Amino acid sequence: MKIAFLTEKIEPKAEAEIKLLEDNGFEVLVFDSKNLEGRLINQRKDLDLIYVWQAIGLAGLAAKIKFILQTALVYRQNEKISFNQDQKKAAKYLFAEADKILLADNDFVSDWQAMNLDLYEQKLVLPSADEKIAGLFEDLIKANKNYDLRICYFGSFDQYYTRNRILLKGLPRNQVKVIKVNDRSAKLAKFFKLWRMHRKIKNDYDLMFVAFQGQLIMPLAWLLARLNKKKIVFDAIFSIYDSVVLDRKEVSPRTFRAKYLHFLDWLACRLADIVIVHTKFHKEFFIEEFGLKNRADKIVTLYVGADNELLFPRPELAPKADPFVVHFHGSYIPAQGLEHVIIGAAKILKEENIVFNLIGRGQSYQEVKNKAAEWQLNKVNFIKPVPYRVLGKYMNQSDVCLGSFGVSPKITRVVPLKVFEALACGRALITARTPAILELLTEGENCLLTEMGEPQDLAEKILYLKNNPAVKEKIAKNGYDLFVNNLSPNASANKLKKIFLSLYETNQR
Incomplete structure (x- = not known):
């Protein structure tokens, strides 16, 4: 196994690390900064892992071309770094692409925290020349080479958005090699950059996967894929026209913008x-709104799920006594029902020993807060948005987690993300009774359901769980079992892999 060892200088600790790797059967090639990008790309077919020693600038460069190299990437920090502007930019590239970031000292975490980069998942505190590194590298190399299918994960996407986070974790664990071609530049620049990036890997993948929210990217993706005789899977999840125009009512259906969004959905589904x-x-x-009856067999379903490495049951945090804690997090859009249903239920339960923790900000935040003040709801806590893994702490500190309760047509079609997250944390769930919810959940077994838009019904269900702890625990356990078996990143990615393989095999005939 061949390792590219990137460093600005060879010092005694680096020499010891290289010797350790060589003693464990690795071939180590040392690279400095001179013409680094060209040399790495020229040797990419022979390299199994990129290992960057302290030099954050070299690490950032390696991260930027990882989609070309298609190898595991590990960075080693041996001493404190005071990041300048160029180094901060490099660190952000590295943070997005590194498989592991090895820290000689846990205190180095603060260097990254200063840039709002949370190393929770990537970090491994490991001194240099530690024998464990050989096993780590072997595992990373094997995982990178063990695949049944290669996909180009294409678009202008947020890789930390829950859907992408789940699939980018789950697909490699299901032996699907992921080559990310992603650019988030403004306006037209991203199209040119995506074209350039794709050109460098156009022969390296089997299928193209256009990530959520890729309606605007689909024409370019279609052109590139067709030129290379590749099929396209488009992860629409939901309609942008439905979300912006019909649900949030940001614009009238008669406006040019509404018609443009409708066209983007319509076109993407046909490409x-x-x-x-x-x-x-x-x-x-989709079939009805965009006239897709003749393509109905091309539309498939896949739940979003949740990241159970960040959101998982933590029994030690669960409330042991009163007050009874009700948790909600969201963006305060009308579909979530905060301004009427949730705050209305809090008003009904005002005299009960029940606390509402509402995490988030958004469209109706001020309206909800004003009502809480007007009604003197002193047991409603308004909490700013928190990092994803911190969200799990709040959820585990609650007795009940709430879903969505609005009355918009969209809410009848969707399973809110917060529903999956509550199931992942093993918390009792209450949400509105909708066709989409009934497709997934069983009332009284793994959730309690309310009528849409009914604060009195929600208040009664909260009080019922408060007074019946055994029912609360049963619902929580059954919900968690459902999540583990059907909605985890591995389960979601396995279902997606089957979709990929079916399409790929059809294309090969």
Whole structure:
């Protein structure tokens, strides 16, 4: 196994690390900064892992071309770094692409925290010349080479958005090699950069996967894929026209912007070989709204799920006594029902020993806060948005987690993300009774359901769980079991892999 060892200088600790790797059967090639990008790309077919020693600038360069190199990337920090502007930019590239970041001292975490980069998942505190590194590198190399299919994960996407986070974790664990071609530049620049990036890997993948929210990217993706005789899977999840125009009502359906968004959805669905949506009710909406009856077999469903490495049961945090804690997190859009249902239930339960923790900000935040003040709801806590893994702490400190309760048509078609997250944390769930929810959950077994838009019903369900702890625990356990078996990153990615393989095999005939 061949390792590219990137460093600005060879010092005694680096020499010891190289010797350790060589003693464990690795071939180590040392690279300095001179013409680094060209040399790495020229030797990419022979390299199994990139290992960057302290030099954050070299690490950033390696991260930028990782999609070309298609190898594991590990960075080693042996001493404190005071990041200048160029180094901060390099660190952000590295943070997005590194498989592991090895820290000689846990105190180095503060260097990254200063840039709002949370190393929670990537870091491993490991002194240099530690024998464990050989096993780590072997595992990373084997995982990178063990695949049944290669996909180009294409678009202008946020890789930390839950859907992408789940698939980018789950697909490699299901032997699907992921080559990310992603650019988030503004306006037209991203199209040119995506074209250039794709050109460098156009022969290295089997299928193209256009990531959520890729309606605007689909024409370019279609052109590139067709030129290379590749099929396209488009991860629509839901309609942008539905979200912006019909649900949030940001613009009237008669406006040019509404018609433009409708056209983007319509076109994207016709350019893709397979379109993935959230539920069967989304599928029905797409077929009817965008005239896709003759392509109904090309539209498939896949739940979003949740990241159970960040959100998972933590029994030690669960409330042991009163007050009874009700948790909600969200963006305060109308579909979530905060301004009427949740704050209305809090008003009804005002005299009970029940605390509401509402995490987030958004469209109706001020309206909800004003109502809480007007009604003197002193047991409603308004909490700013928190990092994803911190969210799990709040959820585990609650007795009940709430889903969505609005009355918009969209809410009948969607399973809110917060529902999956509550199941992942093993918390009792209350959400509105909708067709999409009933497709996934069983009332009284793994959730309690309320009528849409009914604060009195929600208040009664909260009080019922408060007074019946055994029912609360049963619902929580059954919900968690459902999540583990059907909604984890591995389960979601396994279902997606089957979609990929079916399309790929059809294309090979």
